[in-house]
Amino acid sequence: MGSIRDKVAIIGMGCTKFGERWDASGEDLIVEAVKEALEDANIELKDVEAAWMGLFYPHISLGPQGMPLSTTLKLPFIPVTRVENACASGTEAVRGAAYAVAAGVCDVALAVGVEKLKDIGFGGLPERNMPAVEGAGRFFFSTVSAPGAFAQMATRYFAKYEIPPDKGKEILARISVKSHEAGALNPKAHLRRRITVEEAVKAPIVAWPLGLYDCCGVSDGAAAAILVPAEKAKEYRDDPIYIKALQVAISSGEELMYNWDGVHVEPTVRAAQRAYKEAGIENPRKELDLLELHDCFSITELVTYEDIGVSPRGRAPEDVMSGFFDLKGEMPCQPDGGLKCFGHPIGASGIRMMYEIYKQLQGKAGERQKQGRCELGLTHNLGGFPFRATIGISILGAHKG
Amino acid sequence: MVGIVSFGAYIPWYRISRKLLAQAWGWLSPPGVPGEKAVANYDEDSVTMAVSAGVDCITGIDREAIDGVYLATTSPPFKERENAEIVATALDLRPEIHTADFASTMKAGTAALISAYNAVKAGTARNVLVCAADCRLGKAGSPYEAQFGDAAAAVLVGEKDVAAEIKAFHTISHDFPDFWRTYWDDYERSWEDRFIREEAYAKFVPEAMSAALKKAGLEPKDIAKVCYPALFAREYMAIARRMGFEPNQLQPHMLDTVGNAGAAWPLLILVAALEEAKPGDRILMASYGNGSDAFVFEVTDAVTDVQSRIKGVKKHLESKKELTNYEKYLVFRELTPVEYGIRAQDTGITPLTEQWRKRRALFALVGTRCKRCGLPQFPPQRICVNPECNAWDEMEPYRFSDKKGVIFSFTEDHLAFHRVPPAIYGIIDFEGGGRWIFDFADVEPGMCKVGMTVVMTFRRKMVDKERGVITYFWKATPRLAE
Numbered sequence: 001m002g003s004i005r006d007k008v009a010i011i012g013m014g015c016t017k018f019g020e021r022w023d024a025s026g027e028d029l030i031v032e033a034v035k036e037a038l039e040d041a042n043i044e045l046k047d048v049e050a051a052w053m054g055l056f057y058p059h060i061s062l063g064p065q066g067m068p069l070s071t072t073l074k075l076p077f078i079p080v081t082r083v084e085n086a087c088a089s090g091t092e093a094v095r096g097a098a099y100a101v102a103a104g105v106c107d108v109a110l111a112v113g114v115e116k117l118k119d120i121g122f123g124g125l126p127e128r129n130m131p132a133v134e135g136a137g138r139f140f141f142s143t144v145s146a147p148g149a150f151a152q153m154a155t156r157y158f159a160k161y162e163i164p165p166d167k168g169k170e171i172l173a174r175i176s177v178k179s180h181e182a183g184a185l186n187p188k189a190h191l192r193r194r195i196t197v198e199e200a201v202k203a204p205i206v207a208w209p210l211g212l213y214d215c216c217g218v219s220d221g222a223a224a225a226i227l228v229p230a231e232k233a234k235e236y237r238d239d240p241i242y243i244k245a246l247q248v249a250i251s252s253g254e255e256l257m258y259n260w261d262g263v264h265v266e267p268t269v270r271a272a273q274r275a276y277k278e279a280g281i282e283n284p285r286k287e288l289d290l291l292e293l294h295d296c297f298s299i300t301e302l303v304t305y306e307d308i309g310v311s312p313r314g315r316a317p318e319d320v321m322s323g324f325f326d327l328k329g330e331m332p333c334q335p336d337g338g339l340k341c342f343g344h345p346i347g348a349s350g351i352r353m354m355y356e357i358y359k360q361l362q363g364k365a366g367e368r369q370k371q372g373r374c375e376l377g378l379t380h381n382l383g384g385f386p387f388r389a390t391i392g393i394s395i396l397g398a399h400k401g
Numbered sequence: 402m403v404g405i406v407s408f409g410a411y412i413p414w415y416r417i418s419r420k421l422l423a424q425a426w427g428w429l430s431p432p433g434v435p436g437e438k439a440v441a442n443y444d445e446d447s448v449t450m451a452v453s454a455g456v457d458c459i460t461g462i463d464r465e466a467i468d469g470v471y472l473a474t475t476s477p478p479f480k481e482r483e484n485a486e487i488v489a490t491a492l493d494l495r496p497e498i499h500t501a502d503f504a505s506t507m508k509a510g511t512a513a514l515i516s517a518y519n520a521v522k523a524g525t526a527r528n529v530l531v532c533a534a535d536c537r538l539g540k541a542g543s544p545y546e547a548q549f550g551d552a553a554a555a556v557l558v559g560e561k562d563v564a565a566e567i568k569a570f571h572t573i574s575h576d577f578p579d580f581w582r583t584y585w586d587d588y589e590r591s592w593e594d595r596f597i598r599e600e601a602y603a604k605f606v607p608e609a610m611s612a613a614l615k616k617a618g619l620e621p622k623d624i625a626k627v628c629y630p631a632l633f634a635r636e637y638m639a640i641a642r643r644m645g646f647e648p649n650q651l652q653p654h655m656l657d658t659v660g661n662a663g664a665a666w667p668l669l670i671l672v673a674a675l676e677e678a679k680p681g682d683r684i685l686m687a688s689y690g691n692g693s694d695a696f697v698f699e700v701t702d703a704v705t706d707v708q709s710r711i712k713g714v715k716k717h718l719e720s721k722k723e724l725t726n727y728e729k730y731l732v733f734r735e736l737t738p739v740e741y742g743i744r745a746q747d748t749g750i751t752p753l754t755e756q757w758r759k760r761r762a763l764f765a766l767v768g769t770r771c772k773r774c775g776l777p778q779f780p781p782q783r784i785c786v787n788p789e790c791n792a793w794d795e796m797e798p799y800r801f802s803d804k805k806g807v808i809f810s811f812t813e814d815h816l817a818f819h820r821v822p823p824a825i826y827g828i829i830d831f832e833g834g835g836r837w838i839f840d841f842a843d844v845e846p847g848m849c850k851v852g853m854t855v856v857m858t859f860r861r862k863m864v865d866k867e868r869g870v871i872t873y874f875w876k877a878t879p880r881l882a883e
Contacts, residue, residue: 124744127748133748136755138863138872139759139874142838142840144817155811155851256828257835258776262828
């Protein structure tokens, strides 16, 4: 199997303020993110040769095809592709751009992730596009919301590891408290208030056992990345960030129909193993410096620590309680506040995670900057449900190998 | 010998006390009937209850030997689209069978029984399944709201392994203006109850019962149990007295535990009697409604086998949950508009083409089993999901609706749109293999645990009034699962 390692570099990134952007349309979000990325890369839009856009809900605001991106930016008849792999669409957009650059068919590629969620008129994600509501799935699927699908991993995790529900909720709360600490320091985050374990544990239940603070927010936002061949990266800037690995793994269907323990996400395990091989990482717990995980729900983050091989099976709670993943811990996780504080504009999140790793590896994360070694970061982007997931994992590095 | 080969019943989980109804409506109408009544859950209707009673009745019976399904109900969910056929499909019966809806009168259940008897007697069917179910609506605050209870009963009529032979029957039909609903009515209408009681109920029922007894050459003292609806409790006793029945011959009418179950009522009482019957017992049963049908049965040795197999009236009566909130009852029966927010409106078209293609999976919960590795899987697959196998197109049908399962994982979801939140659902592992995610039925918050045993129950899944769509599917329930 080939490898993308050190073939492609990111030379510019942009990320909008995430939140309930009543002031901004989907087009405004695209302009905001791309403008910052172009300025950061110090290039002009006409330098872009091809573009990819991650967008999950075209019916809410922006519409189908690559059209929303090309017509908003007035891209001059270049190839523009909309990609959709649910919540992992952002990582997919970067993968499309990176592969084109690595193939040598494109010298400057643009990847944009965007979602305008807050035009639907109610809280949470839309019912539409849920398997229980849309198309043939409505016949066979149970009622299911995102929190309800992930909550089942928590009931299962508590049962398997014999964790009493009140203790389990405390562990999950600790994950969210840590992310809010970081989010409070980030002007681009949606939710910027610190919370306590007690607040989180006592919050109203959304889907048992997950309460309000176990769930990420629902936001509008966009993020963008500009990719070039690695060997040309220094022509654009002194501190480009290199793609060490970019992997996608998607469920075969066996989890929900045959064999799965319900306390992990199999495609994460597969994608992480391939990504480590691609990046040449042997001991992720020792070699990785920071993480941006898909914390759509606190339980997702908990099992992901184990799935990516950073915490041993069943032992992630110990790492949570010891502060290993805190902003000032050994391996900060969600140093920008995560989905927890940014919310989750579906198509944008994967690139928003890379934006934070990019800034951290460049040493430009301000108050949130990881102290000590900061050379290798991992993003983990999850689409779908634990039992039917699309996983995108990227590993970014500060230095070309 | 033609008679009842098997029998079964279904009474919904929820009961509402008439005291609660009186608290809500005492200022409007004086309290009538005492006790409680059975209330179909929000996702149940006459078709789903008929399926549940049918499942109870045909458990352990060879489905290939069933040649007909009759559904009797005055409350069919569909005016056009054969309701009996939905029941037959849900019971995974062959398409080459006779199906028919019997409707419009409380004696529809016994009318279907007569037709089933005639078909078997004529030799045009080996076995005919009669399902009777009702879920009738009285207006909020009306006496009917208090009287009507929701339930279903099923009997399989055949001539092999008969558990209760039909010795005689007699039928009386009148276009009597007792109860009616026109095509524009949702709620029950009736003429003055004194008129119905004295001119119809008090006359037709004993007339039919006396004639049936005479045809069988029997007298009241020869009867072990007599079963007929208690349309008017005092008159019910008076009929028994006039005919010469002792109180211990009366099979409890269940008006105070289930309620007036419409077309299902006489069969429900009969099934309760059969559950307790001894070989040799003679049972007299009569319906009421636009006349009366009366039957005389003689119980055989085969009854004990059926008794040991079914859940019947008794277990369903015992398994109950009191509905302590009258407003929830209004929601169940759609008697009041409820605000569910914009989320509830976010729906799309239901592809009925897919419903047709996948009918056996959807209605009968039939998946596939891989002939190579033996793994059962749902929904039906072309390519085996077992990664060690992955065989292509080597599948055979495999029915999950009659398999027990255990809860693998679950949640109580307050976000997803649900008529009665929270939505409780989760992943079920089937005994013998197979796993899928299902809605749970007849559960309340705090009840579910990982590892709990469940059985499958046929329910409404989704209702789209805008487009006139009701989708049905199977849900998992811990009720009567052990």
